[in-house]
Amino acid sequence: MNFIETFKSALQSLTANKMRSLLTMLGIIIGISSVIAMSAIGKGGQKKITGSLAKSGFGVYEISVDTEHDNYRSAFALNSSDVSILENTENLEALSPYVFERVDFKNLKNQDLRGAIFGTTPGYEIIDELTYTMGRAILSSEYEEKVPVIVIDNITAGKVFGKENPLGKKISVNFRELKKTVAFTIVGVFQHPDAGMNQLGLSRFMPSFGRISLPLAERILGIDEYSSILVKASNPTQSQVLLSNIITELENKNVADIYEYEERVSRGSSFNEVLSTLNIFVTFVASISLLVGGIGVMNIMLVSVTERIKEIGIRKAIGAKNRDILFQFLTEAIVLSLSGGAIGIFIGFAASEIFGIISGIEPILSANVTIASVFISTLIGLVFGVYPARQAAHMNPIDALRNE
Known part of the structure:
Protein backbone atom coordinates (compact mmCIF):
# COMPACT_ATOMS: atom_id res chain seq x y z
CA MET A 1 0.00 0.00 0.00
CA SER A 52 7.85 51.27 30.18
CA LEU A 53 11.18 50.64 31.86
CA ALA A 54 13.00 51.90 28.76
CA LYS A 55 11.42 55.31 29.24
CA SER A 56 13.02 55.39 32.67
CA GLY A 57 16.42 54.28 31.41
CA PHE A 58 16.22 50.50 31.02
CA GLY A 59 18.64 49.48 28.31
CA VAL A 60 20.62 52.70 28.85
CA TYR A 61 24.18 52.44 30.17
CA GLU A 62 26.60 55.07 31.31
CA ILE A 63 30.19 54.31 30.28
CA SER A 64 32.97 56.02 32.23
CA VAL A 65 36.64 55.63 33.05
CA ASP A 66 37.86 54.47 36.45
CA THR A 67 40.28 57.28 37.22
CA GLU A 68 41.36 55.49 40.43
CA HIS A 69 42.64 52.42 38.53
CA ASP A 70 46.39 51.76 38.67
CA ASN A 71 46.58 51.60 34.87
CA TYR A 72 44.73 54.89 34.31
CA ARG A 73 46.42 57.64 32.34
CA SER A 74 44.94 60.99 31.37
CA ALA A 75 45.32 59.93 27.73
CA PHE A 76 42.65 57.27 28.36
CA ALA A 77 39.91 59.84 29.10
CA LEU A 78 36.83 59.50 26.90
CA ASN A 79 36.92 61.74 23.84
CA SER A 80 35.60 62.18 20.30
CA SER A 81 37.73 59.35 18.90
CA ASP A 82 36.02 56.92 21.29
CA VAL A 83 32.62 58.13 20.09
CA SER A 84 33.65 57.57 16.45
CA ILE A 85 34.66 53.98 17.25
CA LEU A 86 31.37 53.19 18.99
CA GLU A 87 28.92 54.84 16.58
CA ASN A 88 28.59 51.75 14.34
CA THR A 89 28.15 49.22 17.13
CA GLU A 90 25.39 46.70 16.42
CA ASN A 91 22.07 47.09 18.33
CA LEU A 92 22.89 50.72 19.16
CA GLU A 93 19.89 53.07 18.99
CA ALA A 94 21.57 56.19 20.32
CA LEU A 95 24.86 57.34 21.74
CA SER A 96 25.73 60.59 23.47
CA PRO A 97 28.82 61.82 25.26
CA TYR A 98 28.24 64.51 27.85
CA VAL A 99 29.98 66.67 30.41
CA PHE A 100 28.59 67.49 33.83
CA GLU A 101 29.37 70.62 35.78
CA ARG A 102 28.06 71.91 39.10
CA VAL A 103 26.88 75.50 38.80
CA ASP A 104 24.83 78.22 40.44
CA PHE A 105 21.89 79.72 38.56
CA LYS A 106 21.41 83.40 39.38
CA ASN A 107 17.87 84.62 40.03
CA LEU A 108 16.70 88.18 39.48
CA LYS A 109 17.86 89.10 42.98
CA ASN A 110 21.33 87.74 42.17
CA GLN A 111 20.82 84.88 44.60
CA ASP A 112 22.39 81.48 43.88
CA LEU A 113 20.28 78.47 42.98
CA ARG A 114 22.39 75.36 43.36
CA GLY A 115 22.27 72.98 40.44
CA ALA A 116 24.07 71.40 37.50
CA ILE A 117 24.49 71.85 33.78
CA PHE A 118 24.81 69.04 31.27
CA GLY A 119 26.66 69.63 28.01
CA THR A 120 24.90 67.21 25.65
CA THR A 121 24.39 66.20 22.01
CA PRO A 122 21.18 65.59 20.02
CA GLY A 123 21.53 61.89 20.85
CA TYR A 124 21.03 62.73 24.50
CA GLU A 125 17.48 63.86 23.70
CA ILE A 126 16.72 60.33 22.44
CA ILE A 127 18.29 58.60 25.43
CA ASP A 128 16.96 60.93 28.14
CA GLU A 129 13.88 62.43 26.54
CA LEU A 130 12.47 65.54 28.19
CA THR A 131 8.87 66.68 28.50
CA TYR A 132 8.83 70.33 27.45
CA THR A 133 6.25 72.55 29.13
CA MET A 134 7.34 75.60 27.13
CA GLY A 135 9.53 76.29 24.13
CA ARG A 136 11.64 73.66 22.40
CA ALA A 137 14.81 71.58 22.52
CA ILE A 138 18.18 72.88 21.34
CA LEU A 139 18.40 72.76 17.53
CA SER A 140 21.09 70.82 15.64
CA SER A 141 22.40 74.06 14.15
CA GLU A 142 22.72 75.55 17.64
CA TYR A 143 24.74 72.52 18.72
CA GLU A 144 27.11 72.85 15.78
CA GLU A 145 27.50 76.63 15.98
CA LYS A 146 27.93 76.67 19.78
CA VAL A 147 25.10 79.18 20.21
CA PRO A 148 24.78 80.18 23.92
CA VAL A 149 21.25 78.87 24.41
CA ILE A 150 19.96 76.75 27.29
CA VAL A 151 16.94 74.71 28.34
CA ILE A 152 16.07 74.75 32.06
CA ASP A 153 13.63 72.92 34.31
CA ASN A 154 10.25 74.42 35.15
CA ILE A 155 10.99 74.71 38.90
CA THR A 156 14.05 76.84 38.20
CA ALA A 157 12.10 78.92 35.67
CA GLY A 158 9.49 79.63 38.33
CA LYS A 159 12.09 80.55 40.96
CA VAL A 160 13.93 82.94 38.63
CA PHE A 161 11.14 84.49 36.56
CA GLY A 162 8.03 83.90 38.64
CA LYS A 163 4.95 83.95 36.42
CA GLU A 164 6.75 85.71 33.57
CA ASN A 165 7.41 83.86 30.33
CA PRO A 166 11.13 82.90 30.50
CA LEU A 167 11.50 82.13 26.77
CA GLY A 168 13.97 84.45 25.07
CA LYS A 169 15.21 85.85 28.40
CA LYS A 170 18.77 85.62 29.67
CA ILE A 171 19.84 83.57 32.68
CA SER A 172 23.25 83.88 34.33
CA VAL A 173 25.09 80.71 35.27
CA ASN A 174 28.11 80.70 37.57
CA PHE A 175 30.60 77.90 36.93
CA ARG A 176 31.96 77.46 40.43
CA GLU A 177 35.33 75.84 39.76
CA LEU A 178 36.11 78.21 36.88
CA LYS A 179 34.82 81.21 38.79
CA LYS A 180 33.22 82.30 35.55
CA THR A 181 29.67 83.55 34.89
CA VAL A 182 28.10 83.03 31.49
CA ALA A 183 24.74 84.32 30.23
CA PHE A 184 22.52 81.98 28.22
CA THR A 185 19.30 82.60 26.30
CA ILE A 186 16.45 80.32 27.37
CA VAL A 187 14.81 78.50 24.44
CA GLY A 188 12.94 75.78 26.32
CA VAL A 189 11.54 74.79 29.70
CA PHE A 190 11.19 71.11 30.63
CA GLN A 191 9.46 69.34 33.45
CA HIS A 192 11.77 68.82 36.42
CA PRO A 193 12.70 65.11 36.79
CA ASP A 194 11.63 65.26 40.45
CA ALA A 195 8.44 67.22 39.81
CA GLY A 196 6.52 64.98 42.24
CA MET A 197 8.46 66.51 45.13
CA ASN A 198 7.13 69.94 44.18
CA GLN A 199 3.59 68.75 44.92
CA LEU A 200 4.76 67.96 48.45
CA GLY A 201 6.02 71.51 48.91
CA LEU A 202 9.70 70.50 48.68
CA SER A 203 10.64 72.68 45.70
CA ARG A 204 13.10 74.71 47.76
CA PHE A 205 15.20 71.56 48.26
CA MET A 206 15.19 70.59 44.58
CA PRO A 207 18.37 71.28 42.56
CA SER A 208 18.21 73.26 39.34
CA PHE A 209 19.03 71.66 36.00
CA GLY A 210 20.00 72.99 32.60
CA ARG A 211 21.24 71.63 29.31
CA ILE A 212 23.52 73.32 26.80
CA SER A 213 25.27 72.01 23.71
CA LEU A 214 28.34 69.83 24.29
CA PRO A 215 30.61 71.85 21.93
CA LEU A 216 29.67 75.03 23.81
CA ALA A 217 30.32 73.36 27.18
CA GLU A 218 33.75 72.18 25.99
CA ARG A 219 34.63 75.71 24.91
CA ILE A 220 33.49 77.22 28.23
CA LEU A 221 35.23 74.56 30.33
CA GLY A 222 38.32 74.44 28.15
CA ILE A 223 38.33 70.65 27.86
CA ASP A 224 38.18 68.10 25.07
CA GLU A 225 37.11 65.08 27.09
CA TYR A 226 33.80 63.74 28.41
CA SER A 227 32.46 62.87 31.84
CA SER A 228 30.71 59.79 30.45
CA ILE A 229 29.19 58.33 27.31
CA LEU A 230 25.55 57.25 27.37
CA VAL A 231 24.49 54.37 25.12
CA LYS A 232 20.99 53.05 24.47
CA ALA A 233 20.25 49.63 23.01
CA SER A 234 17.78 49.24 20.13
CA ASN A 235 16.53 46.11 21.88
CA PRO A 236 16.74 46.55 25.68
CA THR A 237 16.69 42.77 26.22
CA GLN A 238 19.97 42.53 24.28
CA SER A 239 21.66 45.42 26.07
CA GLN A 240 24.25 43.18 27.72
CA VAL A 241 25.50 42.13 24.28
CA LEU A 242 25.74 45.79 23.24
CA LEU A 243 27.58 46.65 26.45
CA SER A 244 30.06 43.80 25.99
CA ASN A 245 30.83 44.93 22.42
CA ILE A 246 31.36 48.54 23.51
CA ILE A 247 33.70 47.68 26.38
CA THR A 248 35.67 45.39 24.05
CA GLU A 249 36.05 48.18 21.48
CA LEU A 250 37.26 50.65 24.09
CA GLU A 251 39.71 48.19 25.65
CA ASN A 252 41.13 47.32 22.23
CA LYS A 253 41.86 51.03 21.72
CA ASN A 254 43.35 51.73 25.12
CA VAL A 255 43.83 49.28 27.97
CA ALA A 256 41.75 46.64 29.72
CA ASP A 257 39.93 46.92 33.03
CA ILE A 258 39.73 50.72 33.30
CA TYR A 259 36.20 51.17 31.97
CA GLU A 260 33.14 51.15 34.20
CA TYR A 261 29.46 51.04 33.37
CA GLU A 262 26.24 51.62 35.23
CA GLU A 263 22.69 50.95 34.16
CA ARG A 264 20.36 53.93 34.42
CA VAL A 265 17.61 51.69 35.85
CA SER A 266 18.91 49.72 38.82
CA ARG A 267 18.31 45.97 38.39
CA GLY A 268 16.43 46.56 35.12
CA SER A 269 18.23 43.71 33.32
CA SER A 270 17.66 41.37 36.24
CA PHE A 271 13.96 42.20 36.18
Whole structure:
Protein backbone atom coordinates (compact mmCIF):
# COMPACT_ATOMS: atom_id res chain seq x y z
CA MET A 1 0.00 0.00 0.00
CA ASN A 2 1.48 3.34 -1.04
CA PHE A 3 1.46 6.52 1.01
CA ILE A 4 -1.55 8.13 -0.72
CA GLU A 5 -3.71 5.07 -0.20
CA THR A 6 -2.57 4.83 3.41
CA PHE A 7 -3.39 8.50 3.97
CA LYS A 8 -6.87 8.11 2.43
CA SER A 9 -7.49 5.03 4.56
CA ALA A 10 -6.46 6.96 7.68
CA LEU A 11 -8.84 9.82 6.85
CA GLN A 12 -11.71 7.39 6.23
CA SER A 13 -11.09 5.67 9.57
CA LEU A 14 -11.06 8.99 11.45
CA THR A 15 -14.08 10.50 9.69
CA ALA A 16 -16.08 7.34 10.31
CA ASN A 17 -16.10 8.28 14.00
CA LYS A 18 -16.13 12.09 13.87
CA MET A 19 -17.16 12.76 17.45
CA ARG A 20 -14.66 10.30 18.91
CA SER A 21 -11.88 11.75 16.76
CA LEU A 22 -12.79 15.30 17.81
CA LEU A 23 -12.81 14.39 21.51
CA THR A 24 -9.45 12.65 21.06
CA MET A 25 -7.99 15.74 19.42
CA LEU A 26 -9.32 17.95 22.21
CA GLY A 27 -6.25 17.41 24.39
CA ILE A 28 -3.93 18.34 21.51
CA ILE A 29 -6.08 21.37 20.62
CA ILE A 30 -6.07 22.69 24.19
CA GLY A 31 -2.36 22.04 24.61
CA ILE A 32 -1.21 23.69 21.36
CA SER A 33 -3.56 26.67 21.71
CA SER A 34 -2.46 27.20 25.32
CA VAL A 35 1.23 27.13 24.41
CA ILE A 36 0.78 29.60 21.54
CA ALA A 37 -1.52 31.95 23.45
CA MET A 38 0.54 31.96 26.65
CA SER A 39 3.78 32.48 24.72
CA ALA A 40 2.32 35.37 22.67
CA ILE A 41 0.71 37.06 25.68
CA GLY A 42 3.80 36.54 27.84
CA LYS A 43 6.14 38.07 25.27
CA GLY A 44 3.70 40.91 24.65
CA GLY A 45 3.47 41.63 28.37
CA GLN A 46 7.26 41.50 28.69
CA LYS A 47 7.66 43.94 25.81
CA LYS A 48 5.13 46.33 27.36
CA ILE A 49 6.83 46.25 30.76
CA THR A 50 10.35 46.62 29.35
CA GLY A 51 9.04 49.40 27.10
CA SER A 52 7.85 51.27 30.18
CA LEU A 53 11.18 50.64 31.86
CA ALA A 54 13.00 51.90 28.76
CA LYS A 55 11.42 55.31 29.24
CA SER A 56 13.02 55.39 32.67
CA GLY A 57 16.42 54.28 31.41
CA PHE A 58 16.22 50.50 31.02
CA GLY A 59 18.64 49.48 28.31
CA VAL A 60 20.62 52.70 28.85
CA TYR A 61 24.18 52.44 30.17
CA GLU A 62 26.60 55.07 31.31
CA ILE A 63 30.19 54.31 30.28
CA SER A 64 32.97 56.02 32.23
CA VAL A 65 36.64 55.63 33.05
CA ASP A 66 37.86 54.47 36.45
CA THR A 67 40.28 57.28 37.22
CA GLU A 68 41.36 55.49 40.43
CA HIS A 69 42.64 52.42 38.53
CA ASP A 70 46.39 51.76 38.67
CA ASN A 71 46.58 51.60 34.87
CA TYR A 72 44.73 54.89 34.31
CA ARG A 73 46.42 57.64 32.34
CA SER A 74 44.94 60.99 31.37
CA ALA A 75 45.32 59.93 27.73
CA PHE A 76 42.65 57.27 28.36
CA ALA A 77 39.91 59.84 29.10
CA LEU A 78 36.83 59.50 26.90
CA ASN A 79 36.92 61.74 23.84
CA SER A 80 35.60 62.18 20.30
CA SER A 81 37.73 59.35 18.90
CA ASP A 82 36.02 56.92 21.29
CA VAL A 83 32.62 58.13 20.09
CA SER A 84 33.65 57.57 16.45
CA ILE A 85 34.66 53.98 17.25
CA LEU A 86 31.37 53.19 18.99
CA GLU A 87 28.92 54.84 16.58
CA ASN A 88 28.59 51.75 14.34
CA THR A 89 28.15 49.22 17.13
CA GLU A 90 25.39 46.70 16.42
CA ASN A 91 22.07 47.09 18.33
CA LEU A 92 22.89 50.72 19.16
CA GLU A 93 19.89 53.07 18.99
CA ALA A 94 21.57 56.19 20.32
CA LEU A 95 24.86 57.34 21.74
CA SER A 96 25.73 60.59 23.47
CA PRO A 97 28.82 61.82 25.26
CA TYR A 98 28.24 64.51 27.85
CA VAL A 99 29.98 66.67 30.41
CA PHE A 100 28.59 67.49 33.83
CA GLU A 101 29.37 70.62 35.78
CA ARG A 102 28.06 71.91 39.10
CA VAL A 103 26.88 75.50 38.80
CA ASP A 104 24.83 78.22 40.44
CA PHE A 105 21.89 79.72 38.56
CA LYS A 106 21.41 83.40 39.38
CA ASN A 107 17.87 84.62 40.03
CA LEU A 108 16.70 88.18 39.48
CA LYS A 109 17.86 89.10 42.98
CA ASN A 110 21.33 87.74 42.17
CA GLN A 111 20.82 84.88 44.60
CA ASP A 112 22.39 81.48 43.88
CA LEU A 113 20.28 78.47 42.98
CA ARG A 114 22.39 75.36 43.36
CA GLY A 115 22.27 72.98 40.44
CA ALA A 116 24.07 71.40 37.50
CA ILE A 117 24.49 71.85 33.78
CA PHE A 118 24.81 69.04 31.27
CA GLY A 119 26.66 69.63 28.01
CA THR A 120 24.90 67.21 25.65
CA THR A 121 24.39 66.20 22.01
CA PRO A 122 21.18 65.59 20.02
CA GLY A 123 21.53 61.89 20.85
CA TYR A 124 21.03 62.73 24.50
CA GLU A 125 17.48 63.86 23.70
CA ILE A 126 16.72 60.33 22.44
CA ILE A 127 18.29 58.60 25.43
CA ASP A 128 16.96 60.93 28.14
CA GLU A 129 13.88 62.43 26.54
CA LEU A 130 12.47 65.54 28.19
CA THR A 131 8.87 66.68 28.50
CA TYR A 132 8.83 70.33 27.45
CA THR A 133 6.25 72.55 29.13
CA MET A 134 7.34 75.60 27.13
CA GLY A 135 9.53 76.29 24.13
CA ARG A 136 11.64 73.66 22.40
CA ALA A 137 14.81 71.58 22.52
CA ILE A 138 18.18 72.88 21.34
CA LEU A 139 18.40 72.76 17.53
CA SER A 140 21.09 70.82 15.64
CA SER A 141 22.40 74.06 14.15
CA GLU A 142 22.72 75.55 17.64
CA TYR A 143 24.74 72.52 18.72
CA GLU A 144 27.11 72.85 15.78
CA GLU A 145 27.50 76.63 15.98
CA LYS A 146 27.93 76.67 19.78
CA VAL A 147 25.10 79.18 20.21
CA PRO A 148 24.78 80.18 23.92
CA VAL A 149 21.25 78.87 24.41
CA ILE A 150 19.96 76.75 27.29
CA VAL A 151 16.94 74.71 28.34
CA ILE A 152 16.07 74.75 32.06
CA ASP A 153 13.63 72.92 34.31
CA ASN A 154 10.25 74.42 35.15
CA ILE A 155 10.99 74.71 38.90
CA THR A 156 14.05 76.84 38.20
CA ALA A 157 12.10 78.92 35.67
CA GLY A 158 9.49 79.63 38.33
CA LYS A 159 12.09 80.55 40.96
CA VAL A 160 13.93 82.94 38.63
CA PHE A 161 11.14 84.49 36.56
CA GLY A 162 8.03 83.90 38.64
CA LYS A 163 4.95 83.95 36.42
CA GLU A 164 6.75 85.71 33.57
CA ASN A 165 7.41 83.86 30.33
CA PRO A 166 11.13 82.90 30.50
CA LEU A 167 11.50 82.13 26.77
CA GLY A 168 13.97 84.45 25.07
CA LYS A 169 15.21 85.85 28.40
CA LYS A 170 18.77 85.62 29.67
CA ILE A 171 19.84 83.57 32.68
CA SER A 172 23.25 83.88 34.33
CA VAL A 173 25.09 80.71 35.27
CA ASN A 174 28.11 80.70 37.57
CA PHE A 175 30.60 77.90 36.93
CA ARG A 176 31.96 77.46 40.43
CA GLU A 177 35.33 75.84 39.76
CA LEU A 178 36.11 78.21 36.88
CA LYS A 179 34.82 81.21 38.79
CA LYS A 180 33.22 82.30 35.55
CA THR A 181 29.67 83.55 34.89
CA VAL A 182 28.10 83.03 31.49
CA ALA A 183 24.74 84.32 30.23
CA PHE A 184 22.52 81.98 28.22
CA THR A 185 19.30 82.60 26.30
CA ILE A 186 16.45 80.32 27.37
CA VAL A 187 14.81 78.50 24.44
CA GLY A 188 12.94 75.78 26.32
CA VAL A 189 11.54 74.79 29.70
CA PHE A 190 11.19 71.11 30.63
CA GLN A 191 9.46 69.34 33.45
CA HIS A 192 11.77 68.82 36.42
CA PRO A 193 12.70 65.11 36.79
CA ASP A 194 11.63 65.26 40.45
CA ALA A 195 8.44 67.22 39.81
CA GLY A 196 6.52 64.98 42.24
CA MET A 197 8.46 66.51 45.13
CA ASN A 198 7.13 69.94 44.18
CA GLN A 199 3.59 68.75 44.92
CA LEU A 200 4.76 67.96 48.45
CA GLY A 201 6.02 71.51 48.91
CA LEU A 202 9.70 70.50 48.68
CA SER A 203 10.64 72.68 45.70
CA ARG A 204 13.10 74.71 47.76
CA PHE A 205 15.20 71.56 48.26
CA MET A 206 15.19 70.59 44.58
CA PRO A 207 18.37 71.28 42.56
CA SER A 208 18.21 73.26 39.34
CA PHE A 209 19.03 71.66 36.00
CA GLY A 210 20.00 72.99 32.60
CA ARG A 211 21.24 71.63 29.31
CA ILE A 212 23.52 73.32 26.80
CA SER A 213 25.27 72.01 23.71
CA LEU A 214 28.34 69.83 24.29
CA PRO A 215 30.61 71.85 21.93
CA LEU A 216 29.67 75.03 23.81
CA ALA A 217 30.32 73.36 27.18
CA GLU A 218 33.75 72.18 25.99
CA ARG A 219 34.63 75.71 24.91
CA ILE A 220 33.49 77.22 28.23
CA LEU A 221 35.23 74.56 30.33
CA GLY A 222 38.32 74.44 28.15
CA ILE A 223 38.33 70.65 27.86
CA ASP A 224 38.18 68.10 25.07
CA GLU A 225 37.11 65.08 27.09
CA TYR A 226 33.80 63.74 28.41
CA SER A 227 32.46 62.87 31.84
CA SER A 228 30.71 59.79 30.45
CA ILE A 229 29.19 58.33 27.31
CA LEU A 230 25.55 57.25 27.37
CA VAL A 231 24.49 54.37 25.12
CA LYS A 232 20.99 53.05 24.47
CA ALA A 233 20.25 49.63 23.01
CA SER A 234 17.78 49.24 20.13
CA ASN A 235 16.53 46.11 21.88
CA PRO A 236 16.74 46.55 25.68
CA THR A 237 16.69 42.77 26.22
CA GLN A 238 19.97 42.53 24.28
CA SER A 239 21.66 45.42 26.07
CA GLN A 240 24.25 43.18 27.72
CA VAL A 241 25.50 42.13 24.28
CA LEU A 242 25.74 45.79 23.24
CA LEU A 243 27.58 46.65 26.45
CA SER A 244 30.06 43.80 25.99
CA ASN A 245 30.83 44.93 22.42
CA ILE A 246 31.36 48.54 23.51
CA ILE A 247 33.70 47.68 26.38
CA THR A 248 35.67 45.39 24.05
CA GLU A 249 36.05 48.18 21.48
CA LEU A 250 37.26 50.65 24.09
CA GLU A 251 39.71 48.19 25.65
CA ASN A 252 41.13 47.32 22.23
CA LYS A 253 41.86 51.03 21.72
CA ASN A 254 43.35 51.73 25.12
CA VAL A 255 43.83 49.28 27.97
CA ALA A 256 41.75 46.64 29.72
CA ASP A 257 39.93 46.92 33.03
CA ILE A 258 39.73 50.72 33.30
CA TYR A 259 36.20 51.17 31.97
CA GLU A 260 33.14 51.15 34.20
CA TYR A 261 29.46 51.04 33.37
CA GLU A 262 26.24 51.62 35.23
CA GLU A 263 22.69 50.95 34.16
CA ARG A 264 20.36 53.93 34.42
CA VAL A 265 17.61 51.69 35.85
CA SER A 266 18.91 49.72 38.82
CA ARG A 267 18.31 45.97 38.39
CA GLY A 268 16.43 46.56 35.12
CA SER A 269 18.23 43.71 33.32
CA SER A 270 17.66 41.37 36.24
CA PHE A 271 13.96 42.20 36.18
CA ASN A 272 13.84 41.44 32.45
CA GLU A 273 15.51 38.06 33.09
CA VAL A 274 12.85 37.28 35.70
CA LEU A 275 10.13 38.11 33.17
CA SER A 276 11.76 35.85 30.56
CA THR A 277 12.04 32.98 33.04
CA LEU A 278 8.43 33.44 34.14
CA ASN A 279 7.28 33.44 30.52
CA ILE A 280 9.14 30.17 29.86
CA PHE A 281 7.70 28.62 33.03
CA VAL A 282 4.11 29.56 32.18
CA THR A 283 4.52 28.22 28.63
CA PHE A 284 5.96 24.99 30.02
CA VAL A 285 3.03 24.55 32.39
CA ALA A 286 0.62 25.09 29.48
CA SER A 287 2.48 22.45 27.44
CA ILE A 288 1.80 19.77 30.08
CA SER A 289 -1.68 19.39 28.59
CA LEU A 290 0.03 18.11 25.43
CA LEU A 291 1.09 15.03 27.40
CA VAL A 292 -2.53 14.44 28.35
CA GLY A 293 -3.52 14.85 24.70
CA GLY A 294 -0.87 12.33 23.65
CA ILE A 295 -2.20 9.77 26.11
CA GLY A 296 -5.66 10.36 24.63
CA VAL A 297 -4.33 9.64 21.15
CA MET A 298 -2.72 6.39 22.31
CA ASN A 299 -5.89 5.35 24.11
CA ILE A 300 -8.13 5.88 21.09
CA MET A 301 -5.69 4.12 18.77
CA LEU A 302 -5.69 1.08 21.07
CA VAL A 303 -9.49 1.08 20.93
CA SER A 304 -9.29 1.37 17.16
CA VAL A 305 -6.94 -1.64 16.95
CA THR A 306 -9.32 -3.70 19.12
CA GLU A 307 -12.32 -2.77 16.95
CA ARG A 308 -10.50 -3.61 13.71
CA ILE A 309 -8.87 -6.93 14.61
CA LYS A 310 -10.77 -8.80 11.91
CA GLU A 311 -9.85 -6.14 9.30
CA ILE A 312 -6.19 -6.53 10.26
CA GLY A 313 -6.49 -10.33 9.89
CA ILE A 314 -8.04 -10.03 6.42
CA ARG A 315 -5.38 -7.59 5.24
CA LYS A 316 -2.60 -9.85 6.49
CA ALA A 317 -4.23 -12.86 4.88
CA ILE A 318 -4.20 -11.17 1.45
CA GLY A 319 -0.52 -10.20 1.73
CA ALA A 320 -0.18 -7.09 3.87
CA LYS A 321 3.13 -7.04 5.72
CA ASN A 322 3.76 -5.99 9.29
CA ARG A 323 5.29 -2.69 8.16
CA ASP A 324 2.14 -1.91 6.10
CA ILE A 325 -0.10 -2.33 9.14
CA LEU A 326 2.37 -0.40 11.31
CA PHE A 327 2.55 2.44 8.81
CA GLN A 328 -1.25 2.64 8.46
CA PHE A 329 -1.91 3.02 12.19
CA LEU A 330 1.01 5.40 12.64
CA THR A 331 -0.39 7.54 9.82
CA GLU A 332 -3.79 7.62 11.51
CA ALA A 333 -2.21 8.74 14.81
CA ILE A 334 -0.13 11.45 13.09
CA VAL A 335 -3.10 12.73 11.06
CA LEU A 336 -5.14 12.86 14.27
CA SER A 337 -2.43 14.82 16.08
CA LEU A 338 -1.70 17.18 13.17
CA SER A 339 -5.40 17.95 12.75
CA GLY A 340 -5.64 18.79 16.44
CA GLY A 341 -2.46 20.85 16.14
CA ALA A 342 -3.81 22.87 13.19
CA ILE A 343 -7.03 23.66 15.05
CA GLY A 344 -5.02 24.48 18.18
CA ILE A 345 -2.80 26.94 16.29
CA PHE A 346 -5.86 28.75 14.92
CA ILE A 347 -7.52 28.91 18.35
CA GLY A 348 -4.22 30.02 19.96
CA PHE A 349 -3.86 32.90 17.50
CA ALA A 350 -7.48 33.94 17.97
CA ALA A 351 -7.34 33.69 21.78
CA SER A 352 -4.17 35.78 22.03
CA GLU A 353 -5.62 38.49 19.76
CA ILE A 354 -8.87 38.62 21.74
CA PHE A 355 -6.95 38.83 25.03
CA GLY A 356 -4.80 41.57 23.54
CA ILE A 357 -7.85 43.64 22.63
CA ILE A 358 -9.35 43.20 26.11
CA SER A 359 -6.16 43.77 28.11
CA GLY A 360 -4.43 46.34 25.92
CA ILE A 361 -1.33 44.11 25.67
CA GLU A 362 -0.25 43.51 22.09
CA PRO A 363 0.52 39.77 21.74
CA ILE A 364 3.74 38.80 19.99
CA LEU A 365 3.13 35.72 17.87
CA SER A 366 6.32 33.75 17.30
CA ALA A 367 7.00 31.82 14.09
CA ASN A 368 9.35 29.57 16.07
CA VAL A 369 6.62 28.65 18.54
CA THR A 370 4.20 27.91 15.67
CA ILE A 371 6.75 25.70 13.90
CA ALA A 372 7.54 23.97 17.19
CA SER A 373 3.80 23.35 17.70
CA VAL A 374 3.54 21.62 14.32
CA PHE A 375 6.62 19.55 15.12
CA ILE A 376 5.27 18.61 18.56
CA SER A 377 1.92 17.61 17.06
CA THR A 378 3.67 15.26 14.63
CA LEU A 379 5.91 13.92 17.38
CA ILE A 380 2.95 13.19 19.64
CA GLY A 381 1.27 11.20 16.90
CA LEU A 382 4.49 9.33 16.22
CA VAL A 383 5.40 8.57 19.84
CA PHE A 384 1.96 7.76 21.20
CA GLY A 385 0.93 5.93 18.03
CA VAL A 386 3.87 3.52 17.98
CA TYR A 387 2.59 1.15 20.67
CA PRO A 388 -0.93 0.67 19.23
CA ALA A 389 0.55 0.39 15.72
CA ARG A 390 3.01 -2.30 16.86
CA GLN A 391 0.17 -4.17 18.56
CA ALA A 392 -1.72 -4.23 15.29
CA ALA A 393 1.33 -5.07 13.13
CA HIS A 394 2.43 -8.07 15.22
CA MET A 395 -1.05 -9.56 15.53
CA ASN A 396 -1.35 -13.22 14.48
CA PRO A 397 -3.53 -13.22 11.34
CA ILE A 398 -5.20 -16.55 12.25
CA ASP A 399 -6.17 -15.30 15.70
CA ALA A 400 -7.36 -12.04 14.13
CA LEU A 401 -9.63 -13.85 11.64
CA ARG A 402 -11.12 -15.96 14.42
CA ASN A 403 -11.96 -12.88 16.44
CA GLU A 404 -15.63 -12.03 16.74
